Amino acid sequence: xxxxxxxxxxxxxxxxxxxxxxxxxxxxxxxxxxxxxxxxxxxxxxxxxxxxxxxxxxxxxxxxxxxxxxxxxxxxxxxxxxxxxxxxxxxxxxxxxxxxxxxxxxxxxxxxxxxxxxxxxxxxxxxxxxxxxxxxxxxxxxxxxxxxxxxxxxxxxxxxxxxxxxxxxxxxxxxxxxxxxxxxxxxxxxxxxxxxxxxxxxxxxxxxxxx
Amino acid sequence: xxxxxxxxxxxxxxxxxxxxxxxxxxxxxxxxxxxxxxxxxxxxxxxxxxxxxxxxxxxxxxxxxxxxxxxxxxxxxxxxxxxxxxxxxxxxxxxxxxxxxxxxxxxxxxxxxxxxxxxxxxxxxxxxxxxxxxxxxxxxxxxxxxxxxxxxxxxxxxxxxxxxxxxxxxxxxxxxxxxxxxxxxxxxxxxxxxxxxxxxxxxxxxxxxxx
DNA sequence: ACAGAACTGTGGGAAATGCAACAGCATTGG
DNA sequence: CCAATGCTGTTGCATTTCCCACAGTTCTGT
Numbered sequence: 161x162x163x164x165x166x167x168x169x170x171x172x173x174x175x176x177x178x179x180x181x182x183x184x185x186x187x188x189x190x191x192x193x194x195x196x197x198x199x200x201x202x203x204x205x206x207x208x209x210x211x212x213x214x215x216x217x218x219x220x221x222x223x224x225x226x227x228x229x230x231x232x233x234x235x236x237x238x239x240x241x242x243x244x245x246x247x248x249x250x251x252x253x254x255x256x257x258x259x260x261x262x263x264x265x266x267x268x269x270x271x272x273x274x275x276x277x278x279x280x281x282x283x284x285x286x287x288x289x290x291x292x293x294x295x296x297x298x299x300x301x302x303x304x305x306x307x308x309x310x311x312x313x314x315x316x317x318x319x320x321x322x323x324x325x326x327x328x329x330x331x332x333x334x335x336x337x338x339x340x341x342x343x344x345x346x347x348x349x350x351x352x353x354x355x356x357x358x359x360x361x362x363x364x365x366x367x368x369x370x371x
Numbered sequence: 372x373x374x375x376x377x378x379x380x381x382x383x384x385x386x387x388x389x390x391x392x393x394x395x396x397x398x399x400x401x402x403x404x405x406x407x408x409x410x411x412x413x414x415x416x417x418x419x420x421x422x423x424x425x426x427x428x429x430x431x432x433x434x435x436x437x438x439x440x441x442x443x444x445x446x447x448x449x450x451x452x453x454x455x456x457x458x459x460x461x462x463x464x465x466x467x468x469x470x471x472x473x474x475x476x477x478x479x480x481x482x483x484x485x486x487x488x489x490x491x492x493x494x495x496x497x498x499x500x501x502x503x504x505x506x507x508x509x510x511x512x513x514x515x516x517x518x519x520x521x522x523x524x525x526x527x528x529x530x531x532x533x534x535x536x537x538x539x540x541x542x543x544x545x546x547x548x549x550x551x552x553x554x555x556x557x558x559x560x561x562x563x564x565x566x567x568x569x570x571x572x573x574x575x576x577x578x579x580x581x582x
Numbered sequence: 583a584c585a586g587a588a589c590t591g592t593g594g595g596a597a598a599t600g601c602a603a604c605a606g607c608a609t610t611g612g
Numbered sequence: 613c614c615a616a617t618g619c620t621g622t623t624g625c626a627t628t629t630c631c632c633a634c635a636g637t638t639c640t641g642t
Contacts, residue, residue, distance in 0.1 A: 200495070200496070200499055236499065237495060237498070237499050237502075238499075238502060239502070239506065266488055266491055266492040266495065277477055280477050280491060281477040283495075284411070284448060284477065284494075284495075284498070285411070287448070287495070287498045287499075287502070288411060288447060288448050288449075288498075290502055291448075291449060291450065291498070291501055291502055291505060294502060294505040294506060294509065295450070295505060297509055298505065298508055298509050298512060301509060301512035301513060301551070302512060302551045303551075304551060304552075304599095304600085305600095305628080305629095306628080306629075331588085331589060331590090332589075332590065332591095333588080333589060333590080340512070340513045340514075340515060341515075341629075341630090342629065342630050342631075343590095344591085344592080344593085344629095344630080344631080344632085345628080345629050345630060345631095347590075347591060347592075348591095348592080348593090348629090349628095349629090351591085351592085363589090363590075515629095515630085516598075516599095516630095517598080517599075542618090542619060542620090543619075543620065543621090544618085544619060544620080552599075552600085553599065553600045553601075554620095555599095555600080555601080555602090555621085555622075555623085556598080556599050556600060556601090557599095558620075558621060558622075559599090559621095559622080559623090560598090560599090561621095562621085562622085574619090574620075
């Protein structure tokens with residue numbers, strides 16, 4: 161199920177395809193799907209496969225800044241790169257990608273078709289979700305101590321799943337990068353949190369004991 | 372000049388006002404302008420005055436998470452609060468605020484009027500700008516050392532103004548909070564950066580000497 | 583089944599950062 | 613003009629975090 165097309169039936173999709181000149185392209189693993197500039201030009205929807213956005217720093221180092229899964233929407237709307245940086249979307253596995261022209265999206269079609277309005281609403285919904293994720297992330301990073309970073313992240317996960325026991329969606333090594341802290345220091349911190357009875361931790365499975 | 376209405380003339384504004392049931396309300400200092408829920412309901416535009424968004428934490432502490440100036444747009448689209456948090460917009464000075472109903476914004480009017488499309492495009496533009504700001508901020512916070520945080524922030528400012536000499540838009544004390552570091556530690560770091568010839572710093576005026 | 587790679591867990595020592603406290607300067611409002 | 617307040621700049625000391633190194637485990641592809 162693709163969120164972007166939620167509430168739009170096949171009939172509507174066909175009309176939309178005409179309205180906004182949809183085109184679908186296939187990419188192989190490692191192939192470049194798009195480059196992101198500083199103005200909004202295109203909207204991409206990953207129909208199948210996995211990909212990621214990577215950013216070249218001024219000094220040449222590449223950083224993977226975002227992972228994209230099936231159904232994800234990407235483009236300048238959702239990730240406007242900084243001016244002096246080079247930003248590309250690259251396929252991790254074979255991908256099937258749909259592109260829309262931005263200018264056709266925002267220009268309501270003459271018939272003012274219903275699916276079009278729906279699509280725009282969905283796009284906004286996705287944009288809002290994006291900012292929510294980003295602000296949740298800054299919420300974590302703005303914590304001063306590592307313990308607070310960890311607890312902020314864990315309680316977000318716990319809230320989302322509705323359970324005190326959570327399974328991390330990434331390796332502990334990746335978690336340390338996500339939190340922007342040293343891995344060994346994080347292990348040490350987890351250890352002392354365990355000793356203080358704040359949580360139980362066995363590899364990726366964490367159980368929060370106190371609030 | 373209000374960005375949201377860029378490219379729309381008075382004639383168009385009048386039509387829009389009908390289309391989407393614009394209404395304008397005045398607020399006094401300290402008055403609550405709106406509460407932000409978890410679904411998109413309204414779009415607010417601050418026409419005059421200054422305000423801020425504050426978030427009540429689970430433990431009751433209030434944090435000012437965003438300042439709003441004349442022309443700023445707020446609402447769930449731009450700031451979706453976390454589920455268990457209570458989020459309000461409050462006036463700092465007397466404010467004049469315009470509200471639009473979200474459902475009328477995304478529903479293209481029967482006549483498919485041109486200003487409507489323009490408004491939607493502007494809204495997207497603003498949303499994109501918001502995510503850009505947020506990701507610039509995470510870019511800073513994700514730096515591991517204070518020096519890198521400072522340099523990342525300074526070079527962003529420098530890039531924006533196109534000059535190597537920048538004037539901080541806030542006090543040094545506020546800057547330390549923005550960067551989520553200790554103020555005295557930051558002063559110390561600025562001092563050693565000055566001594567190493569990386570920059571010149573006199574109060575809020577900073578000159579970058581090396582890249 | 584095996585080799586290689588990635589991940590987890592631990593520790594010592596170095597470096598960075600935070601905390602607390604204080605003094606001088608600038609700004610503001612009566 | 614003065615007092616009060618907030619901002620800047622500095623320091624000693626405690627703590628946290630980082631860096632590096634190593635060992636055991638799990639995972640992965642052949």
